[in-house]
Amino acid sequence: ILARYLERTPASAAMAETARTMLPSGIAHDARYLKPYNIYTEEAAGSRKWDVDGNEYVDYFGGHGAHLLGHNPPAVVDAVRDALERGTQFGTNHPLEVEWARMVRRLIPCAERVRFTSSGTEATHMALRLARAHTGRPRIARFMTHFHGWHDHMTAGYTSHFDGSATPGVLPEVAKGAALVPPGDVDAMRAALREGDIAAVILEPTGASFGKVPLKPEVLSELRQMTEETGTVLIFDEVITGFRVSAGGAQAAFGVTPDLTTLAKIVAGGMPGGAVVGRQDIMDALDFQAMEAAGREKIDHPGTFNANPVSAAAGIAALNIIAAHDVCGKASAYAARLRDGMNDVLRQHRLRWAVYGTFSGFHIFTNPGGLEIAPDDFDPHALPYDVLKKGNPAVNNKLRLGLLNEGVDVSPWPGGLTSSAHDDADLELTLAAFDRVLGA
Numbered sequence: 079i080l081a082r083y084l085e086r087t088p089a090s091a092a093m094a095e096t097a098r099t100m101l102p103s104g105i106a107h108d109a110r111y112l113k114p115y116n117i118y119t120e121e122a123a124g125s126r127k128w129d130v131d132g133n134e135y136v137d138y139f140g141g142h143g144a145h146l147l148g149h150n151p152p153a154v155v156d157a158v159r160d161a162l163e164r165g166t167q168f169g170t171n172h173p174l175e176v177e178w179a180r181m182v183r184r185l186i187p188c189a190e191r192v193r194f195t196s197s198g199t200e201a202t203h204m205a206l207r208l209a210r211a212h213t214g215r216p217r218i219a220r221f222m223t224h225f226h227g228w229h230d231h232m233t234a235g236y237t238s239h240f241d242g243s244a245t246p247g248v249l250p251e252v253a254k255g256a257a258l259v260p261p262g263d264v265d266a267m268r269a270a271l272r273e274g275d276i277a278a279v280i281l282e283p284t285g286a287s288f289g290k291v292p293l294k295p296e297v298l299s300e301l302r303q304m305t306e307e308t309g310t311v312l313i314f315d316e317v318i319t320g321f322r323v324s325a326g327g328a329q330a331a332f333g334v335t336p337d338l339t340t341l342a343k344i345v346a347g348g349m350p351g352g353a354v355v356g357r358q359d360i361m362d363a364l365d366f367q368a369m370e371a372a373g374r375e376k377i378d379h380p381g382t383f384n385a386n387p388v389s390a391a392a393g394i395a396a397l398n399i400i401a402a403h404d405v406c407g408k409a410s411a412y413a414a415r416l417r418d419g420m421n422d423v424l425r426q427h428r429l430r431w432a433v434y435g436t437f438s439g440f441h442i443f444t445n446p447g448g449l450e451i452a453p454d455d456f457d458p459h460a461l462p463y464d465v466l467k468k469g470n471p472a473v474n475n476k477l478r479l480g481l482l483n484e485g486v487d488v489s490p491w492p493g494g495l496t497s498s499a500h501d502d503a504d505l506e507l508t509l510a511a512f513d514r515v516l517g518a
């Protein structure tokens with residue numbers, strides 16, 4: 079597998095070698111790391127992308143989840159081009175941000191007020207600060223393995239440090255500000271809330287990494303009830319699920335409305351951007367007039383590229399499509415066929431792996447412990463979170479290289495996200511590729 083990869087990707091290899099002399103690991107995002115090097119993509123369209131060696135790939139990375147509509151949907155490209163020609167940064171308010179906020183409010187149930195940011199990390203950072211300001215309490219409760227961006231308050235307990243200890247460079251007292259609860263454990267969450275110092279509960283509403291460690295939907299209503307009873311702010315981190323699980327995100331799909339929601343990725347139509355949205359009385363902490371009237375100190379929030387007009391234009395164009403067409407359903411239906419087809423391939427190879435997931439996601443469980451499981455009755459809810467989360471890095475790496483050799487790019491966990499642009503030809507190619515890689 080490795081020899082073939084090296085043979086197919088000499089231009090990427092050369093670029094990686096140069097990149098390593100300037101960029102740590104030669105990369106800009108940890109998830110783009112691959113041994114011995116990852117491909118360099120030159121162009122993408124719809125469900126496909128092309129690397130600098132001219133190889134074509136069916137893409138399941140999906141721009142880290144930003145591309146529900148596939149790469150470069152024409153309506154989004156037109157909107158971006160038009161905005162770009164008018165200017166990328168005005169230093170004032172602009173009409174597109176008002177329209178963008180209107181679209182977000184129309185789709186996301188909890189969104190009484192909207193504050194745009196430049197990323198999902200910034201959105202969760204602000205959501206936690208809003209919750210502390212609103213409640214006057216210091217700590218945040220969260221589920222282990224759930225990801226909420228890379229700012230200091232949320233680094234422990236994602237892939238490691240499940241004891242809540244600080245990761246390198248983070249102050250121990252900041253790390254202690256998060257109460258880590260086993261994923262989906264509502265009794266442990268209730269006990270944490272009883273301590274009385276918890277400002278907010280934050281979670282990924284379909285479970286860690288879009289359901290890699292899945293969450294039972296009834297957990298959402300239980301959390302809604304216990305946060306209401308204790309005056310705790312409930313935050314859904316819908317950076318992946320927002321506009322993907324349904325046009326109104328997981329909160330619309332499951333009928334549970336949180337107090338705050340964080341958004342990024344799809345909200346900005348494939349451009350950089352994010353938002354924190356939610357209840358007006360909580361969001362008012364960002365409002366000059368409201369805080370002046372209340373005699374309270376406002377939360378400061380600058381950010382040079384917040385609501386930049388090009389992202390706004392892309393976001394509006396994408397959200398208009400999502401509001402008008404069942405693209406979420408289309409991407410989810412494709413993912414269901416893909417999961418079924420991949421499990422068929424696993425059965426043919428008599429391999430004790432499983433492909434699982436919900437909505438427009440799929441996760442490949444490579445069974446590092448050699449557990450007695452069968453694709454037919456695989457239930458990820460029955461497995462410990464660390465088994466689901468950890469996987470086997472060497473197997474994952476080899477699987478990814480093998481799939482790249484066959485023209486398929488999956489995410490490192492391994493798994494991926496589907497889009498409304500994936501079609502029958504992509505499915506056929508992917509299943510044949512999976513079959514050949516497992517054979518190898």
Ligand code: PMP
Nearest residue numbers: 197198199225226227317318342
């Ligand atoms: N929360 C979740 C659930 C995410 O998946 C991500 C990004 N993968 C983030 C927050 C951080 O978003 P960003 O990469 O835009 O900072």
